[in-house]
Amino acid sequence: MRTGFLTVAHVVVHCDGCGDRYSEVRYDQMCFTSVNEAIAYITGRGAGIGWAYDGDKVLCDGCLASARCTEHGHTFSEPRRRLLGSKPDFRTCSVCGISETEIEEES
Structure with missing residues (x-):
């Protein structure tokens, strides 16, 4: 039986894009006993919650969405018709979640 203060080594997965820790x-945070165990878990389970490992880098769902939009462009729904004099309807990308106004500010 282990008691008292212990030093225990474990593996924690961080996104190579933004540094976020893998968590469900x-x-x-998820702790693994080895890098191989972490890789097996991310490739098996991570795909269901958006994380991916390509053999070199591990990326979170947010970084994957941003990369997709950088490569293929943002996906916005058609603007809804608004009543005359009402505030404009700002749309957000259905892939990465960035708003149309944020993209205009970057330009």
Whole structure:
């Protein structure tokens, strides 16, 4: 039985794009006993929640979405018709979540 203070080594996965830690529960992190175990888990389970490992880098769902939009462009729905005098309807990309106004500011 282990008691007291222990030094335990484990593997934690971080996104190579933004540095976010892999987690399935907010503010919790997954710990693995080896890099191989982490890779097997990410490639098997991670695809279901958006993380991907390509043999070199591991990327979170947000970085994958941004990369997709950089390569193929953003995907916006058709603007809804608004009543005369009402505020404009700002659309967001259905892939990465960036708003149309943020893209205009970057230009």
